[in-house]
Amino acid sequence: MNTNAMMRFFRRLMLVLNFMTCIYLTFIYAGTPCFAVQEFAGLRFAQELSALPDEPWKLFSIPFGLCILLLIRACFRRKETFRAAFWLEPLFCLMITFALHLDYNGLLLLAVVDLVDGLRGRRRALFLGGMAALYLLTSMDILPPQMNMVTFAEYLTFYDTHSRQLLQNMLSLFSALNLILFLVYMVLLVGQRTEENDAAARLNRELEQANGKLVMLNERLKAYAAESERMAETRERNRLAREIHDTLGHTLTGITAGADACIEMLEISPEMAKKQMERIAAVARQGMNEVRRSVSALRPDALERLQLPEALRQLCEEMQQTSRALVRLRLETQELRLSADEEDAVYRIVQESVTNAIRHGQASEVWVSIAPVDRSLTIIVQDNGIGCKTPKPGFGLRHMAERLRLLGGTLRTDGTNGFRIEASLPLRWGDSV
Structure with a gap:
């Protein structure tokens, strides 16, 4: 399998993993209140939260946003000159991240993987700098309290210790796998760029050598033409x-x-x-x-x-x-x-x-x-x-x-x-x- 095929494989694997993570969090956000009501513990569950849970219709924005993200990725892959799609993908990834109460920001890494390969020079540096700033900002715990968001950890307080630990470990596993896939992809991308640069340098050297030979052959041809004349x-x-x-x-x-x-x-x-x-x-x-x-x-x-x-x-x-x-x-x-x-x-x-x-x-x-x-x-x-x-x-x-x-x-x-x-x-x- 060549480098391009491996990069496509890891990119698709990251997409599947991020979808699974988003569906998992959506299930926790929607299922925990329903489970509390069934256990006749809805009032206790609501009193332990720092804010009221999201209304059910708001939770449907997460899978809806994922569908739009898929559509944007398809448009971008079909037509790389579609600049609107280039900026829409990071925007929708950020919106879904906020819809997930900032409990998971791996979608930003997916946007980087999708778009970084098509950028060059200054645009790539600006893009990577902006996405790194967003990733760090969404990783901090200062925004959820300011925006009255109920975090994933608060939802887990309803469960017993064993279940809470298991559910938390699932999210940590998804986040770690996503980060590993991102790092592997970036290593492959850097290696590919290094090989391309080496190949370009080697080609330049070969062209210089060929040009030198052509100059020498041209001189010989001139001498031969003069002798023939x-x-x-x-x-x-x-x-x-x-x-x-x-x-x-x-x-x-x-x-x-x-x-x-x-x-x-x-x-x-x-x-x-x-x-x-x-x-x-x-x-x-x-x-x-x-x-x-x-x-x-x-x-x-x-x-x-x-x-x-x-x-x-x-x-x-x-x-x-x-x-x-x-x-x-x-x-x-x-x-x-x-x-x-x-x-x-x-x-x-x-x-x-x-x-x-x-x-x-x-x-x-x-x-x-x-x-x-x-x-x-x-x-x-x-x-x-x-x-x-x-x-x-x-x-x-x-x-x-x-x-x-x-x-x-x-x-x-x-x-x-x-x-x-x-x-x-x-x-x-x-x-x-």
């Missing part, structure tokens, strides 16, 4: 450098090879040289468009207009037309479903590899093969150029490797017999071979 800037610079290198390198290689061919054809066939210059101009314009699209983070112009196989064929044909090299292409990608970033990587790898073969390897023939192998797309570019036994990765090779790494692929090179580039790009789930 720097990394994003670095990635963007690398992307722009890679894209411009791929587009400008390819375009300038085509222009250089085409210009060399024009120089040789000027003396032999000016008409052919003119056509070659027109091809060079077209390649230059296309390269300018590629640079603009790279800066805008768009795909290669060929992939915007064409599917990947057609774009690769056009790339190889243009390289063959603007240079003196023969570029052969073998594609087995018709059944593949590649994402946009995968198509970009395949196109740029082929573009960079063919450009390097013509520009650096001085190759006259280049073979390009693209085919799926064991859920991977293999790209092989082989030329018959001068090769390089110990190739040093330049800008182009580094960025090819970086593109593949971002997609989980690998890059291998071999310069012993011409130059060979072999790239492997894993196919994602859903791609069919």
Whole structure:
């Protein structure tokens, strides 16, 4: 049983005990005169009293007042903001106490138990101070003589010693039990408030610790955001450098090879040289468009207009037309479903590899093969150029490797017999071979 349940139990127990005490006193006040009359001792009983007993109708005010007290308690429990009920309960408890000739004032303790839990701060202090003053005042014997009240002890003088002692002990027992229940309730209330204060203090400490952790995490988050921003800037610079290198390198290689061919054809066939210059101009314009699209983070112009196989064929044909090299292409990608970033990587790898073969390897023939192998797309570019036994990765090779790494692929090179580039790009789930 938790503390709240125990407090409710003792509060109800006090209510029952106070009702029993009030009914007991009412029975003594009403029954003793009737018993004296039956014993033909009414005159003697009246002469021994300090004042006349209450009229019978006045005694009915006690159970009537108890019923009103129950109604007030029910209203107060249903609606704690009912302030009138808050002051009415102590008032009716005081009225019933006076109706009981001030022989029992335990109802004031019941009012304290009912109302103290709903008060805070200054209101609680004022309430407890006022109820303590009333309790002390009603406990004194100076008021009954001044108000012509017949006390419980005077009613007991009619009975014999044994009965008188028994009846007096009954009232003392009720009063003692009521006081014990009151003290137990107040101890439980103080303990509950102490636990609540401890819990609030513990919660405040936890909140302070959590706030400290949040401040620390916020600082880390700011540092992480700054680092992420720097990394994003670095990635963007690398992307722009890679894209411009791929587009400008390819375009300038085509222009250089085409210009060399024009120089040789000027003396032999000016008409052919003119056509070659027109091809060079077209390649230059296309390269300018590629640079603009790279800066805008768009795909290669060929992939915007064409599917990947057609774009690769056009790339190889243009390289063959603007240079003196023969570029052969073998594609087995018709059944593949590649994402946009995968198509970009395949196109740029082929573009960079063919450009390097013509520009650096001085190759006259280049073979390009693209085919799926064991859920991977293999790209092989082989030329018959001068090769390089110990190739040093330049800008182009580094960025090819970086593109593949971002997609989980690998890059291998071999310069012993011409130059060979072999790239492997894993196919994602859903791609069919």
